[in-house]
Amino acid sequence: MDKKYTIKDIAQMAGVSKGTVDRVLHNRGKVSPAALEKINEVLNVIDYEPNLIARNLKSTKVYRICVLLPDPAFDPYWLPCVNGIQDAIVEFKAYNVIIETHYFNPESTKSFLKVNETIIAQSPDAVLLTPLFHKETVEIIKQYDELGVIVNTFNNEVESSSIKSFVGQNLHKSGRVAASLMNLILSEGQIAIIHIDESLKNAVHMQEKEKGFRNYFEEKELNDFSITTLKLKNSNIETKFASFLEENPDLTGIFITTSKAYQIASLLSSAKSKKITLIGYDLIEKNVNFLNQGLVHFLIHQNQKRQAYLGVSTLVEHFLFRKDIPETILLPIDIINVENASFYVS
Amino acid sequence: MDKKYTIKDIAQMAGVSKGTVDRVLHNRGKVSPAALEKINEVLNVIDYEPNLIARNLKSTKVYRICVLLPDPAFDPYWLPCVNGIQDAIVEFKAYNVIIETHYFNPESTKSFLKVNETIIAQSPDAVLLTPLFHKETVEIIKQYDELGVIVNTFNNEVESSSIKSFVGQNLHKSGRVAASLMNLILSEGQIAIIHIDESLKNAVHMQEKEKGFRNYFEEKELNDFSITTLKLKNSNIETKFASFLEENPDLTGIFITTSKAYQIASLLSSAKSKKITLIGYDLIEKNVNFLNQGLVHFLIHQNQKRQAYLGVSTLVEHFLFRKDIPETILLPIDIINVENASFYVS
DNA sequence: AATTTTAGTGTGCTCGAGCACATTTTTTGT
DNA sequence: ACAAAAAATGTGCTCGAGCACACTAAAATT
Numbered sequence A, B: 001m002d003k004k005y006t007i008k009d010i011a012q013m014a015g016v017s018k019g020t021v022d023r024v025l026h027n028r029g030k031v032s033p034a035a036l037e038k039i040n041e042v043l044n045v046i047d048y049e050p051n052l053i054a055r056n057l058k059s060t061k062v063y064r065i066c067v068l069l070p071d072p073a074f075d076p077y078w079l080p081c082v083n084g085i086q087d088a089i090v091e092f093k094a095y096n097v098i099i100e101t102h103y104f105n106p107e108s109t110k111s112f113l114k115v116n117e118t119i120i121a122q123s124p125d126a127v128l129l130t131p132l133f134h135k136e137t138v139e140i141i142k143q144y145d146e147l148g149v150i151v152n153t154f155n156n157e158v159e160s161s162s163i164k165s166f167v168g169q170n171l172h173k174s175g176r177v178a179a180s181l182m183n184l185i186l187s188e189g190q191i192a193i194i195h196i197d198e199s200l201k202n203a204v205h206m207q208e209k210e211k212g213f214r215n216y217f218e219e220k221e222l223n224d225f226s227i228t229t230l231k232l233k234n235s236n237i238e239t240k241f242a243s244f245l246e247e248n249p250d251l252t253g254i255f256i257t258t259s260k261a262y263q264i265a266s267l268l269s270s271a272k273s274k275k276i277t278l279i280g281y282d283l284i285e286k287n288v289n290f291l292n293q294g295l296v297h298f299l300i301h302q303n304q305k306r307q308a309y310l311g312v313s314t315l316v317e318h319f320l321f322r323k324d325i326p327e328t329i330l331l332p333i334d335i336i337n338v339e340n341a342s343f344y345v346s
Numbered sequence C: 001a002a003t004t005t006t007a008g009t010g011t012g013c014t015c016g017a018g019c020a021c022a023t024t025t026t027t028t029g030t
Numbered sequence D: 001a002c003a004a005a006a007a008a009t010g011t012g013c014t015c016g017a018g019c020a021c022a023c024t025a026a027a028a029t030t
Helices: A007-014 A018-025 A033-045 A052-058 A076-091 A109-121 A134-147 A171-185 A203-219 A237-247 A261-270 A285-293 A304-321 B007-014 B018-025 B033-045 B052-058 B076-091 B109-122 B134-147 B171-185 B203-219 B237-247 B261-270 B285-293 B304-321
Strands: A063-070 A097-104 A126-129 A150-154 A166-168 A189-196 A225-232 A251-256 A277-281 A298-301 A328-330 A334-336 B063-070 B097-104 B126-129 B150-154 B166-168 B189-196 B225-232 B251-256 B277-281 B298-301 B328-330 B334-336
Touching: A007 A018, A007 A033, A018 A033, A052 A304, A052 B052, A063 A076, A063 A109, A063 A304, A076 A097, A076 A304, A097 A109, A097 A304, A109 A134, A126 A134, A126 A304, A134 A150, A150 A304, A166 A304, A171 A203, A171 A251, A171 A277, A171 A298, A171 B171, A189 A203, A189 A237, A189 A261, A203 A225, A225 A237, A237 A261, A251 A261, A261 A277, A261 A285, A277 A285, A285 A298, A334 B334, B007 B018, B007 B033, B018 B033, B052 B304, B063 B076, B063 B109, B063 B304, B076 B097, B076 B304, B097 B109, B097 B304, B109 B134, B126 B134, B126 B304, B134 B150, B150 B304, B166 B304, B171 B203, B171 B251, B171 B277, B171 B298, B189 B203, B189 B237, B189 B261, B203 B225, B225 B237, B237 B261, B251 B261, B261 B277, B261 B285, B277 B285, B285 B298
Parallel strands: A063 A097, A063 A126, A126 A150, A150 A166, A166 A328, A189 A225, A189 A251, A251 A277, A277 A298, B063 B097, B063 B126, B126 B150, B150 B166, B166 B328, B189 B225, B189 B251, B251 B277, B277 B298
Antiparallel strands: A298 A334, B298 B334
16 A cells, blocks of 8 residues: 555644644654653654645745856757756746756856856855866855755766766767677777867866777787877867878878867868868767768767756756765766767757 | 746636637537637637646546557566556656556467457557567557557567557667678678567567668678578577588678577577677676676667657557547667777666 | 643655646626 | 526645744742
């Protein structure tokens, strides 16, 4: 029997009033040992679960959650996050929750700090942020901690004891996944790991992937490969990559650690197309186009949308349903090729 | 301004009582044209969304949902479904929903029909079922329709106008995904498509995958491959497969259309291990073990857990939140190799 | 012994939707 | 013009948790 008991039921069973039961349930004291015992006896027998609907109906407290992420105008990589947050907003619109999105310029720590000021001024109950800048993030979190604001992070894993929770992917492993796919297609030759990013703020992000990628080849002792790293900035991609191609005629594979695979694919398509295997990240439209053309072989899906969604929803559920906020949520590393891509684009 | 308006607010604004507003909102009639117009005016200006929490608190109606799936004791394939259903139960335990699971013997249409009788006797509000047997399913659904019981299906797509909603995967596409992976590893040789199943009730299921697999090779005009189909039953696997291996010394790849890849892997591991590429389905433990050993190269994740979860949750949300039940939910076809498997096993 | 303090207990309102029933207003019939 | 019927409208209770406040009873103080 999983009949649902109410406080009134318990009160009746214990022969007291619901006020007393309520005091016991919430340890508010002012209860005689006799009453306490009677109520506890009842509680031990039955399986009382408070009705969350009733609780949330009653509560007039409005929870305010701020999300801080880079402006998608700077990098479409962040666009799916906005959708994920929107999903959460829709899902919880019935409840007293306000979810606000704030953007910062991913190339400017100042912007990051400034927007954080704005958020603090709103005195939210919780903040979900993209900790792009290590030092600044740690500093900011200290502030939030002092104000009693719960902080959740996503996308970037920052090593710091001050960070209590994180939603994202294991980047090292995702590098390994990329490596395993590369090794499936190729059996020898030169492979380039290319880091492309406007600013180099994603450095840790990209390095982890590189480490994982190299780690795979080392562990398997695949000595017929040589792996080179190449760093490109938006301004110099064309010339630098062209000369790199010339200098490395044996190049057979490229692993792009950011969502900019399309830039390389585009250059390769215009160049004399040697067969070069391309593996990159993220299902942004341009990448998927090249996937469909066969120029990009695999994409690894980082599922930013779900990252953002989970980042928000764990916070909301913490407030509404008293659920614990998981320390780390690691999303699966989805392998995408031309055949299954359509099921992932949202 | 996204202030939340209540019926009381609307009543006040329109200068009527909440009872009248309620009648307008629910088209219960008994409203004068004058009042109707006043209320509609207000409704046009503001954006009223009923408070679902309050609605669900009030409603005393208990919704009963029955899930019908094969007994996992016959095939561990179904085990994750049970977990998915459990997840749904936990998620909605606060609401007036009873979710009951019923098992049938996947090898017996009689069992299927009998358990359906039991379910009908419970007069549930909705049923989620695994339509393993085409003819019987269509028949049963007719019964449910007459009784006004909503039917949702998952795992198997049954072609029938009587089926209104389905959660699963596109099997044809999943065959293509398997083919694309096979083609990545191999460039020529003989490939076997192996169907393994106790009963042959999964026939449609397996055939769709085969069609998709073959379709890929035909479309790409990959003429250096020859593709053979082999049907095995649990009783004759060992002998029949052994002789097949002997008769086909050029075999380079095997695509197993059910979750029984481990059986083939096990036979291959004991045989003189020629390099044969194995691609199968489902992250059941034995399969993952062989994945880790390198004997199985890829597994396609059918995500039964999520299928079952979504099958139930769409029904529940239909009742509780008046959401539409989607006609078809196609889950992504997850590609799993040894490097990313750990993130998918639940 | 009378009064104050305090520990313990119970009552009753709130949240918003939904709905039964009571009440008021309008219409119809004679 | 008046009663009866019908239509329209309003009132008030319910759901369960939570909490302020009122209340009772027992202990402490004068």
